[in-house]
Amino acid sequence: MPALWRSTFVLVMVLLAISRPSLASEATGNGTEHTITTLPIVIWKWEEIHFPYLVALWVLVSWLCKLVFQLNPCLTRVIPESGLLICIGWVLGGIIYGADKVQTFRLQPFTFFFYLLPQIVLDAGYSMPNKLFFGNLGAILVYAVIGTCWNAATLGLALWGCWLGGAMGNIDTGLLQLLLFGSLIAAVDPVAVIAVFEEVHVNEVLYILVFGESLLNDGVTVVLFNVFDAFVSLGGAQIDAVEIIKGIISFFVVAVGGSLVGVVFALLISLLTRCTKNIQIIEPGFIFVLGYLSYLTAEMLSLSAILSCTFCGVCCQKYINANMDERSVSTVRSTMKVFANGSETIIFVFLGISAIDPSIWVWNTAFILLTLLFIFVFRFIGVFLLTWILNQYRLVPLDFIDQLVMGYGGLRGAVAYGLVLLLDENKYKEKKLMISTTLIVVYFTVMLQGITMKPLVTWLKVKRAAVSERTLAEKIQNRTFDHMLVAIEDISGQIGDNYMRDKWNNFEEKWLYWLLMTPIARKSCDPIFNIFHKLNIKDATSYVKEGERRGSLAFVRNENKADVDFNKKFGADFSEMMPYIMTENMGPDHVPVSSILRDSVPSVCLDMHEQDLKMRESEDFDAHHLLQQHLYKGRKQHRHRYSRKQLEVNKDEHEVQEIFQRTMRSRLESFKSAKMGVAPPKKISKHLKKDQPQKMPNGKSTDNSKSHAYGDEDFEFSEGDSASGYEAAGGSFPMRAYRGAGIVNPAFMAEMDTMDPMPPMQQIPSWLAETEVDSSNMVPSQRAQLRLPWTPSNLRRLAPLCLSTHSNDSFLLADSPATQEGISELPPPPPPQDGQGQGTHK
Amino acid sequence: MGSTNSTLSKIPNVEELMQETGFTPAHIVRLYDRFEALDKEKTGHLRPQDFGAINRLAMNPIGDRIIGAFFSPGQETVDFHSFVRILAHFRPADKKRPKDPSMPEPVNSRTSKLKYPPLVFSLISVAFQLYDQDKDGKISRAELLQVLRSMLEMQVTEEQLESIADRTIQEADLDKDDAISFEEFRKSLEKVNIDHKMSIRFLR
Numbered sequence A: 001m002p003a004l005w006r007s008t009f010v011l012v013m014v015l016l017a018i019s020r021p022s023l024a025s026e027a028t029g030n031g032t033e034h035t036i037t038t039l040p041i042v043i044w045k046w047e048e049i050h051f052p053y054l055v056a057l058w059v060l061v062s063w064l065c066k067l068v069f070q071l072n073p074c075l076t077r078v079i080p081e082s083g084l085l086i087c088i089g090w091v092l093g094g095i096i097y098g099a100d101k102v103q104t105f106r107l108q109p110f111t112f113f114f115y116l117l118p119q120i121v122l123d124a125g126y127s128m129p130n131k132l133f134f135g136n137l138g139a140i141l142v143y144a145v146i147g148t149c150w151n152a153a154t155l156g157l158a159l160w161g162c163w164l165g166g167a168m169g170n171i172d173t174g175l176l177q178l179l180l181f182g183s184l185i186a187a188v189d190p191v192a193v194i195a196v197f198e199e200v201h202v203n204e205v206l207y208i209l210v211f212g213e214s215l216l217n218d219g220v221t222v223v224l225f226n227v228f229d230a231f232v233s234l235g236g237a238q239i240d241a242v243e244i245i246k247g248i249i250s251f252f253v254v255a256v257g258g259s260l261v262g263v264v265f266a267l268l269i270s271l272l273t274r275c276t277k278n279i280q281i282i283e284p285g286f287i288f289v290l291g292y293l294s295y296l297t298a299e300m301l302s303l304s305a306i307l308s309c310t311f312c313g314v315c316c317q318k319y320i321n322a323n324m325d326e327r328s329v330s331t332v333r334s335t336m337k338v339f340a341n342g343s344e345t346i347i348f349v350f351l352g353i354s355a356i357d358p359s360i361w362v363w364n365t366a367f368i369l370l371t372l373l374f375i376f377v378f379r380f381i382g383v384f385l386l387t388w389i390l391n392q393y394r395l396v397p398l399d400f401i402d403q404l405v406m407g408y409g410g411l412r413g414a415v416a417y418g419l420v421l422l423l424d425e426n427k428y429k430e431k432k433l434m435i436s437t438t439l440i441v442v443y444f445t446v447m448l449q450g451i452t453m454k455p456l457v458t459w460l461k462v463k464r465a466a467v468s469e470r471t472l473a474e475k476i477q478n479r480t481f482d483h484m485l486v487a488i489e490d491i492s493g494q495i496g497d498n499y500m501r502d503k504w505n506n507f508e509e510k511w512l513y514w515l516l517m518t519p520i521a522r523k524s525c526d527p528i529f530n531i532f533h534k535l536n537i538k539d540a541t542s543y544v545k546e547g548e549r550r551g552s553l554a555f556v557r558n559e560n561k562a563d564v565d566f567n568k569k570f571g572a573d574f575s576e577m578m579p580y581i582m583t584e585n586m587g588p589d590h591v592p593v594s595s596i597l598r599d600s601v602p603s604v605c606l607d608m609h610e611q612d613l614k615m616r617e618s619e620d621f622d623a624h625h626l627l628q629q630h631l632y633k634g635r636k637q638h639r640h641r642y643s644r645k646q647l648e649v650n651k652d653e654h655e656v657q658e659i660f661q662r663t664m665r666s667r668l669e670s671f672k673s674a675k676m677g678v679a680p681p682k683k684i685s686k687h688l689k690k691d692q693p694q695k696m697p698n699g700k701s702t703d704n705s706k707s708h709a710y711g712d713e714d715f716e717f718s719e720g721d722s723a724s725g726y727e728a729a730g731g732s733f734p735m736r737a738y739r740g741a742g743i744v745n746p747a748f749m750a751e752m753d754t755m756d757p758m759p760p761m762q763q764i765p766s767w768l769a770e771t772e773v774d775s776s777n778m779v780p781s782q783r784a785q786l787r788l789p790w791t792p793s794n795l796r797r798l799a800p801l802c803l804s805t806h807s808n809d810s811f812l813l814a815d816s817p818a819t820q821e822g823i824s825e826l827p828p829p830p831p832p833q834d835g836q837g838q839g840t841h842k
Numbered sequence B: 001m002g003s004t005n006s007t008l009s010k011i012p013n014v015e016e017l018m019q020e021t022g023f024t025p026a027h028i029v030r031l032y033d034r035f036e037a038l039d040k041e042k043t044g045h046l047r048p049q050d051f052g053a054i055n056r057l058a059m060n061p062i063g064d065r066i067i068g069a070f071f072s073p074g075q076e077t078v079d080f081h082s083f084v085r086i087l088a089h090f091r092p093a094d095k096k097r098p099k100d101p102s103m104p105e106p107v108n109s110r111t112s113k114l115k116y117p118p119l120v121f122s123l124i125s126v127a128f129q130l131y132d133q134d135k136d137g138k139i140s141r142a143e144l145l146q147v148l149r150s151m152l153e154m155q156v157t158e159e160q161l162e163s164i165a166d167r168t169i170q171e172a173d174l175d176k177d178d179a180i181s182f183e184e185f186r187k188s189l190e191k192v193n194i195d196h197k198m199s200i201r202f203l204r
Helices: A002-027 A029-033 A046-070 A073-078 A081-100 A109-126 A130-135 A137-164 A175-186 A190-197 A204-234 A241-274 A283-300 A305-323 A326-355 A365-391 A400-408 A414-422 A431-459 A472-491 A497-516 A519-523 A527-549 A553-557 A569-574 A578-584 A593-616 A623-630 A653-676 A688-698 A710-724 A733-740 A746-755 A766-775 A782-786 A795-802 A809-821 A836-841 B002-010 B014-021 B025-038 B048-052 B055-059 B063-069 B080-088 B110-114 B123-131 B141-152 B158-172 B182-188
Strands: B138-140 B179-181
Touching: A046 A073, A046 A081, A046 A326, A073 A081, A081 A190, A081 A326, A081 A431, A109 A190, A109 A204, A109 A283, A109 A305, A109 A326, A109 A414, A130 A137, A130 A204, A130 A305, A137 A175, A137 A204, A137 A365, A175 A204, A175 A414, A175 A431, A190 A204, A190 A326, A190 A414, A190 A431, A204 A241, A204 A305, A204 A400, A204 A414, A241 A283, A241 A305, A241 A497, A283 A305, A283 A326, A305 A326, A305 A497, A326 A414, A326 A431, A365 A400, A365 A431, A400 A431, A414 A431, A472 A497, A472 B055, A472 B063, A472 B123, A472 B141, A527 B158, B014 B025, B014 B080, B025 B080, B048 B063, B055 B063, B063 B123, B123 B141, B123 B182, B138 B141, B141 B158, B158 B179, B158 B182, B179 B182
Parallel strands: none
Antiparallel strands: B138 B179
């Protein structure tokens, strides 16, 4: 609690700092025009910067408010954050009012609709669970369109009835105005709903229904608002059937048109990201700018901007996530969240602040209470009615409790407030009453319903969202199920949802992928493959964490293997070499060309090292190499370069190379020693004997002999390979040269040995025969042989994937011994010049 | 409807079938029409070729396996009753149906989907048999690989395919025998809401 007060105090101080000068500056406004008599060293330039300064300060203040609450988890557990923010808005508003005696800050509709709302909507669309959304689109549309119309109409009519009955006393209004009021307050607010429902983890169908409804019903609200606004201007007498029909037509035009604008922009974004790989730094910027433009364009055409922005996000997410670099994707994701969450916070704070202004408050108990009552009641009636109809057709009917929560989740929010501020006071005599009623409704729904939502959900035992660990088996099974359903529909002669979905998928794969995705993204966009990849990365990360917890990754060296407590044991050993590949390019779902380029160094190096290790088996000694390989280059060479185009700090290949080389070596060493149960081999080895013949077939000169640093050689080769990222055909020559020379990865050989009950050396294919001498000392230990079922034989196969598009050659090499293990469905051992390595480069 | 009754009367033991599967007469008639349409030679039985004649099914990567699921081992044909019984697995679970312990449980009730083996054809075992082609009660690596290969098309290389298969087996394989038994298979699907996922809206 003290933390809360302290932070509140700070906020107050900040606020006073803001509001004071604003007054002071007005008073002294004339004084700044003085002609100068002498050179001023510093001058007070508040006037010039006060606007951006205030904006920035307000953003800061709002976010600090959020920070304050996060210091008190016990508080946010009871009251939803949105409610708390409104409360603090009240406090801040009170302070400002106390200082200025007039409410200087208020949520302006223009600010709200053009600067605060778009990012929330874009974020909602961008992170929309697509399958769920489109799967329930029918129901969502029913709720959004019919439900909102129902709410607006019933509320307007009921209020009109009460007004006619004289329940509200003497207020100057009419049927149309009340209908207008009904329509602006009918829509469930996306901001409020997201804020509350994100904290209550209801099941996904329920969530998507409420959430989708709140997003899509904006189209309806805006149309209804415009139509009734026009009707009020026309006056009751002018309205005939034609006008009403026009209104209905305009509804469809606005809603469908807005969505179409969004889809067009989504296509644009997707197409753009196809060719932004050379400007990765501003790649995320395109998403935001085009998303915002979709909003503005729709607004310009007087179509539904929110729908446009939503559909823009929904439609483009899949393609841009596939097209962009992984880093750009995470940038987009987190930036989107920053914007959305930030403006959500600002909105709620300002909703609170706006209330502390006596000039907007007109109290009419009957009107306000009746509105509250009708909103609440009609929302429930509407939900029950519509759900009943929907349940006749739904495969999985919504049960009663879900309906209750849906009805209760009808939160109103800032959109309604923004709309009500747009009203023209000359036309609507009761504008102030409407504003105050809207505010009351917003507070009531956000605070009271928001607070009670969580207990209600718990009490009703609403099905919560299952925290499902997505496993590969599950994913594959889902795919099988999909195919089964389509097949069963075919067999039983039905044309159902699954049939349509199947058709759509085919269409998408055939045309949209071709149109909107880069060739590389297209290749790796299979969901099964993706989840596999993610799981691998997870294993690697947990492996590194585990290693660091124990102080070093070398814990595998520990004789007592039993205490390596991974939930997936197999991850432990294999990922021995994975972290290095992974951390270089963390989490590439789809490995784009550029990252191949960048990461080619390590991936090639791995091969060099395996080879290197192998050669160290021999007892030869070479002082030169000893020094070259084990001396770090001086830190002085570490150059921090600032670049606006690149994120990488250290691009010095030699250095990267060397660091990588060293870590990799020790890693592989410990790995091998753990595996083999032998002491780490001597660090020093003779290289030259093999270096030269290896280089020959490659056409590289043999003259970079002893004087060359080993790391330099690595560098040379990695260059060759990185070039191959582009010129796919000639790409993997260096690697093949090694393979031809019969170099095997001892680590992998070791793996093969451990899992093979046969004497290991018999399995070595003839083309590897010349390495036999080298690897013959790697007799598997007893312990290694015991660990058969879960270790390397399987893990070895993970390797090609983690490197997938980088360079498979080394792993092909590593894999090939496996073909001797008697697993029948493996392909024959790849010939030294197989085309697979090249294939992956394309 | 007159035509409904006349079609129904053509089917032997139709009452029992409806009782067992929970299909309404309208469903049965529809399915019977479909059955007739598939049964081009009017033998009263469907052979695998009859299923194969469905064009769209031919495009399905695991279509032949699904066809295979309709035929119990050793049998070359399937009659209308088995046909309907198998399709009944995919009927949405009917919650309103009163639970009468004396009645035979409808094929698609939730319990029957999870208990093994309550009926010959529980839904999971249908899925299981899609993989388990040699009917030894286990999904071996080779069998999984075959399914994966047909489902993943050409997008993935063979090594990747193999590693995916390995990984999948390791995930599900509890007794470390490098194969997925039915029990393990069922466990791996515990989190999936099979009832919801595996239901098809049959026309009413």
